[in-house]
Amino acid sequence: MAGLAAAALLGTAFASTDGLARTGIFGSPGLTENDTSEWLNTGAPDFREVVESLRPSDLPLPAGRSWQPVIDQQVADGQREPARMQATGVHAAFAHYAVCVWDGEWLAARQAGDTARVGRAVEVIRGVPSWPIFVENDGGGTVDWLRSIAEAATHGDEGPIRQHIRANCTSSWIGVDQ
Known part of the structure; x- marks a missing residue:
């Protein structure tokens, strides 16, 4: 990414x-x-x-x-x-920002125990790999990585999302502990 x-x-x-x-x-x-x-x-x-x-x-x-x-x-x-x-x-900057804030939303919702927010975040995160900016400009690996993040979020695995946030997101955008 x-x-x-x-x-x-x-x-x-x-x-x-x-x-x-x-x-x-x-x-x-x-x-x-x-x-x-x-x-x-x-x-x-x-x-x-x-x-x-x-x-x-x-x-x-x-x-x-x-x-x-x-x-x-x-x-x-x-x-x-x-x-x-x-x-x-x-x-691309707008799309990356959106991915970061949705990853942060997913973590915050899990920390709050808000299953409705978690569900909405998972729904959006699962759609991210099909966003045109990523599909049309994938030089190899970006879409696959986004799919792996979506799969992890679907199964409640925080590891890939936390890794993505640490590597690619501005901390002030996220609003949760990384």
Whole structure:
């Protein structure tokens, strides 16, 4: 999973002549990029607006959670180290965030003994391996790893979820002991 994020988020520093986040430059598979999504200027003043416009409408979040933490992180990272990042990288960041918060929700629900919340979290976690961002960009192993996490959650095994959280999630996103 970290490999997908690293590949999608890898950027090269540059100075934009127009100062806009949307560059109008699209990837060309077979060269250095792995998809045809637009390259974004992460240091542009309108990068936050572009990230917000890419917020997924098809990925669920647990009750009370929002996309704001991942938006804030993407913008802060982009301002700290301006670079080019493909839109696929932004989509991947949202998906990774959603996986992390659902893993955290599953752990918190188990700790609270809330079987309804556990059931909802398992339902979502079982669907994660079929999310298009993972299927379309799986360079080998990501979808299988997500399936193993879903299987473990289904059987109440905390090990793979805790391992995933430690390796791939920002602790402030989770809200439970890892």
